[in-house]
Amino acid sequence: MEPILKVENLKTFFPVATSVFGKKKYLKAVNDVSFEVFENETFGLVGESGCGKSTLGRTIVKIYDPTEGKVWFKGKDIGTLKGEDLKKFRKEAQMIFQDPYASLNARMTVGEIIKEPMDIHGLYSSNKEKEEKASELLEIVGLKPDHIRRYPHEFSGGQRQRISIARTLALDPSFIVCDEPISALDVSIQAQIINLLEKIQAERNISYLFIAHDLGAVKHISKRIGAMYLGSLVEIGDSNELYHNPLHPYTKALLSAIPIPDPRVMRSRESVAIDGEIPSPLNVPSGCAFRTRCPMAMAKCAEDTPKLKKVGSSMVACHLYD
Numbered sequence: 663m664e665p666i667l668k669v670e671n672l673k674t675f676f677p678v679a680t681s682v683f684g685k686k687k688y689l690k691a692v693n694d695v696s697f698e699v700f701e702n703e704t705f706g707l708v709g710e711s712g713c714g715k716s717t718l719g720r721t722i723v724k725i726y727d728p729t730e731g732k733v734w735f736k737g738k739d740i741g742t743l744k745g746e747d748l749k750k751f752r753k754e755a756q757m758i759f760q761d762p763y764a765s766l767n768a769r770m771t772v773g774e775i776i777k778e779p780m781d782i783h784g785l786y787s788s789n790k791e792k793e794e795k796a797s798e799l800l801e802i803v804g805l806k807p808d809h810i811r812r813y814p815h816e817f818s819g820g821q822r823q824r825i826s827i828a829r830t831l832a833l834d835p836s837f838i839v840c841d842e843p844i845s846a847l848d849v850s851i852q853a854q855i856i857n858l859l860e861k862i863q864a865e866r867n868i869s870y871l872f873i874a875h876d877l878g879a880v881k882h883i884s885k886r887i888g889a890m891y892l893g894s895l896v897e898i899g900d901s902n903e904l905y906h907n908p909l910h911p912y913t914k915a916l917l918s919a920i921p922i923p924d925p926r927v928m929r930s931r932e933s934v935a936i937d938g939e940i941p942s943p944l945n946v947p948s949g950c951a952f953r954t955r956c957p958m959a960m961a962k963c964a965e966d967t968p969k970l971k972k973v974g975s976s977m978v979a980c981h982l983y984d
């Protein structure tokens with residue numbers, strides 16, 4: 663099966679300063695990332711804040727230009743798209759943002775917010791058709807058609823995220839980057855939004871790149887998961903396998919951070935604690951980027967950068983599996 667999205671050795675660096683010797687310094691937000699997403703699949707992307715997940719998502723939908731590497735969407739290199747092809751890509755590949763308070767224009771009614779992308783892409787000939795479509799989308803996301811005349815401040819955080827999802831669906835996308843869509847919401851609302859995204863996926867055959875810092879949240883919705891650390895993927899695996907049998911010390915640490923209500927399961931689980939903050943992407947450690955926090959680090963880890971390789975059914979970048 664051909665993937666709907668193929669990311670190949672993608673790098674997104676931002677120039678930040680020039681040293682006294684005239685050498686440019688770069689913030690390496692995404693550093694040599696490769697993975698694929700298949701039709702109707704959810705690929706979860708997990709990692710601590712500042713690991714480059716959001717930059718990766720934004721590069722994939724062409725908010726940022728990559729420094730190196732390629733993104734293939736439905737077999738086409740998105741770096742070469744122009745004119746109608748680029749417009750079609752922008753319609754088909756959408757993004758849902760983390761903060762439903764900041765991502766909706768407070769001065770626009772809900773109807774105007776949902777109709778805006780239709781206007782930009784020249785969909786539907788009359789305002790009546792657009793209004794009907796907006797009302798239909800509000801019903802799909804669990805809101806009422808008459809909410810169309812209200813303003814974002816009249817809604818709760820969960821309802822606002824539903825409005826964001828309705829706006830995204832207005833363009834009938836086949837791929838959506840969900841950039842931490844539940845992190846700003848109450849725990850009780852998070853499951854509702856995940857269920858809504860799953861329902862929409864089943865009905866509309868959409869593929870998701872679902873970004874979160876909590877492995878527990880990603881596990882529920884994803885078929886496969888990639889763990890990201892300092893701009894690079896350190897493990898990719900089937901969601902269940904990665905959750906129950908993580909291989910990379912960083913994935914183990916992410917898993918250890920999830921509380922489990924059953925004390926017997928908690929006791930039997932291998933616990934890996936990591937100290938300190940994630941290093942700055944301006945000064946990525948030599949060799950394995952995780953070595954400054956890894957309890958298993960060896961001398962070799964400071965010299966050789968481990969590459970992703972197949973271990974069992976997963977892909978892992980760690981010298982423990984050489």
Ligand code: SF4
Pocket residue numbers: 910911912950951952953954956957958959960963968979980981982
């Ligand atoms: Fe730890 Fe070394 Fe593996 Fe990196 S390569 S995760 S430092 S053991």
